[in-house]
Amino acid sequence: MTPAQLRARAALWSLRAALAALEARALDEAQHIAAEEATTRSLLKSPTWGRRRALGGHADPVAGAIDAPELVRVNQWSKTQADVIVELRGVAEHLPGLAGPLDRLQAAVPHMSDRMADGTRLFADRIDGRVRRKLVIHADRLLVPRALCPTCDTTGLTMRLSPPAEERVIECTTCGGAWLRNEALRSVAA
Ligand SMILES: [Zn+2]
CATH class of the missing domain: 2.40.10 (Thrombin, subunit H)
Structure with a gap:
């Protein structure tokens, strides 16, 4: 492989590691959100809230306000992960194979021109840097x-x-x- 291809392949490994860290953070956050939702639900079912609602009835604005917004908190890490996957798919869509976009890019590197390999490296480093800055983890x-x-x-x-x-x-x-x-x-x- 040429130096440009070697560098592109290594950059894709860095990106792969950053994305694994992002996935771990997204899963962790999903668990936190699920736990928060379970707590909120059990609070709403508690005798205190139940009585308040029973007293106030469906028209009670306080009971209505408690039910609504807290159950939904967006998982920002999952959102970032989804955005990155869309970007990777956009770049890898013309490459052969059925594997994930990162695998296809990595398999294609030995067949790339130096210019294309450099482009791939810069693209991988751009996303890698963005993910690592967001996660606050050091560069590879x-x-x-x-x-x-x-x-x-x-x-x-x-x-x-x-x-x-x-x-x-x-x-x-x-x-x-x-x-x-x-x-x-x-x-x-x-
Ligand atoms: Zn030198």
Whole structure:
């Protein structure tokens, strides 16, 4: 794979990890909302509220106000998740296969032109950044200390931690160079 393809594949792994964290947060929030709704319902069924309603009847505005709005709280994390899935589907809709949009994008990377791979990486990083800022979780980047880029001789090499070990890539943010971590380690050892 070309450096652009390696970087795109790694970026999609970062996005996958961010989306897993988003899904976990959405599920967690759904449980909170369900618990809140159960509490509200049991309050409304309690003898106190029951009596108030019995005294006031259907026309009692206080009883009516208590029933209505508190039962609905929107799960903002699920909403963000749904928005992101729509965006991913929009980009992946012309790619072959029946898998989810992220899987299809990842499978397509080795067949992409460098320009398309760069576009895919920027797209993945844009959504990844948005999700991570919202969740307040750190970026999936580790600075490789003291190492110089073999191509442009500058420091500032980075590696994402989300890809599985055999797909981890060392990237140069200055010149766009990229190397599979395992191959880079082998060439250092040789
Ligand atoms: Zn470089």
